[in-house]
Amino acid sequence: MPERVIPGRTGGLISLGAADTLWAGLTSESGVPTAATAFTRSPAQEYVLLGGRVVATVKADGGQWSVAEAAVRRAAAELNTVEMDRRDVVRIGPFRGVPKRERMEGALLRWRERIAGELQEPGSPDRASRRGGSRMLHLAGIDWRRILVEQTQGREARSWWLPRAVVRLLDAAEHAERQWLQGVRQPSEALTADGREVTSPDCPTATLRPYGGELKGQLYAVLSRKPGISGKVAGWICAVCRTSPATVLDHCHEHGYVRAPVCHSCNTLERPDHLYRNGIRVAGRYTRLFDTDAAAWLPHWHRCPGCRARTTLPLPHLAAWTAHIACRPLRPTHRPRGTRGRTPCGMLRVSWTGSHSTPRSCLLTVAVGCCPSGEHRLLARVPYREAVERFGTWLAETAPAVATAAGPDRLDDLPIQSRPVIADTSGEGLALF
Incomplete structure (x- = not known):
């Protein structure tokens, strides 16, 4: 029988059973589904993770664990502000070639690996060895299974995906727990014997420092091999969203330069959706990259000296921009049955021949596939140089500050030994390459 929570009693300790009831009640209307056993399904320990926050527990007289009611209410209030779009998902596994690391039972660290372990094939040895044990029903109070x-x-290839908002929450929880286990206690998590907090609450990312361009102009192939770089990256907040802890070094795959440390969510958001080696699907994510969140992404992409000096983007991104922005008026529309208005037709795709290294022969082809009428329509063929010119014009209108910092005459901070810009000696247009 669930324990009762006395309304208005927010100043002291409550049992873990009562905390479960309180957590489930406060988050019942949340956009992120939560678990009703966030506390009692966790092993007795000094903390419980709720959303992106570490909530401290104390061991009361009699050996029972308790938690401050105010801390539970605050974590629930934070979670209730999270907006989750079920269509905006991020792949969380399985990934090949990832070395297995030592598991820490009862800890959220490496939550992707824990989920992967739970979702293994029923006949696998590891799965069989854990039959009869407790299943991992939640992570950080979130019912991820729902x-x-x-x-x-095909028959065997599987992949698992979670909404981007939840991935960011779990990444924040992973960072907060890592800080806790390393002995870095947040001021908000210090409790007195009667459950009162010593100081005011603090954000889980308060210990992170903003990225200030410390890795500017460095090659990813060199920097990624340096000892301790992973720990250094974990000390920054994501340079794009500035809300989640950084976990990876985003870099330009075309020029090889480090852009900035970013979180997993932002790193997957900007990754092109390749259909094949020289073509991509222009999905809904590009609405954010080039429209709603352009002010954040354009400066980030131009952290690459090669892209900034040439006022362009890596070829897959430039191709997506050409299809999504430059060819937008060419995309046909149709009227869905039973509704008013018109919607864009089919699936937008763009492919290319050649590469950025041979601009004279590089050609972008924009097409629409999967049209409701069964038509596969060719929209445009855009030469690479024309796409670069159009992008430069649009950049000057959309992000004047970024455009001002770019340009072929601004090579002062371009490393001497650079891999990026390959000279084109074939004739006109040398200013671009």
Whole structure:
């Protein structure tokens, strides 16, 4: 029988059973589904993770664990502000070639690996060895099973996806727990014997420092091999969203330069959706990259000296921009049955021949596939140089500050030994390459 929570009693300690009831009640209307056993399904320990926050527990007389009611209410209030779009998902596994690391039972660290372990094939040895044990029903108080998306290609190929908002929450929780286990206690998590907090609450990312261009102009191939770089990256907040802890070094795959440390969510958001080696699907994410969140992404992409000096983007991104922005008026529309207005037709795709290294022969082809009428329509063929010129014009209108910092005459901070810009000696247009 669930324990009762006395309304208005927010100043002292409550049992873990009462905390479960309180957490479930406060988050019942949240956009992120939560677990009703966030506390009692966790092992007795000094903390419980709720959303992106570490909530401290204390061991009361009699050996029972308790938690401050105010801390539970605050974590629930933070979670209730999170907006989750079930269509905006991030792949969380399985990934090949990732070395297995030592598991820490009862800890959220490496939550992707824990989910992967739970979702292994029923006949696998590891799965069989854990039969009869307690299943991992939640992570950080979030019922991840209710929002997990599983996609299957063929008979064996499977992939698992979670909404981007939840991935960011779990990344923040992973960072907060790591800080706790390393002995870095947040001021908000210090409790007195009667459960009162010593100081005011603090944000889980308060210990992180903003990225200030410390890795500017460095090559990813060199920097990624340096000892301790992972720990250094974890000390920054994401340079794009500035809300989640950084976990990876984003870099320009075309020029090889480090852009900035970013979180997993932002790193997957800007990654092109490749259909094949020289073509991509222009999905809904590009609406954010080039429209709503352009002010954040354009400066980030131009952290690469090669892209900034040439006032361009890596070829897959430039191709997506050409299809999504430059060819937008060319895309046909149709009227759905039973509704008013018109919607864009089919699936937008763009492919290319050649590469950025040979601009004279590089050609972008924009097409629409999967049209409701069964038509596969060719929209445009845009030469690479023309796409670069159009992008430069649009950049000057959309982000004047970024455009001002770019340009072929601004090579002062371009490393002498650079891999990026390959000279084009074939004739006109040398200013671009």
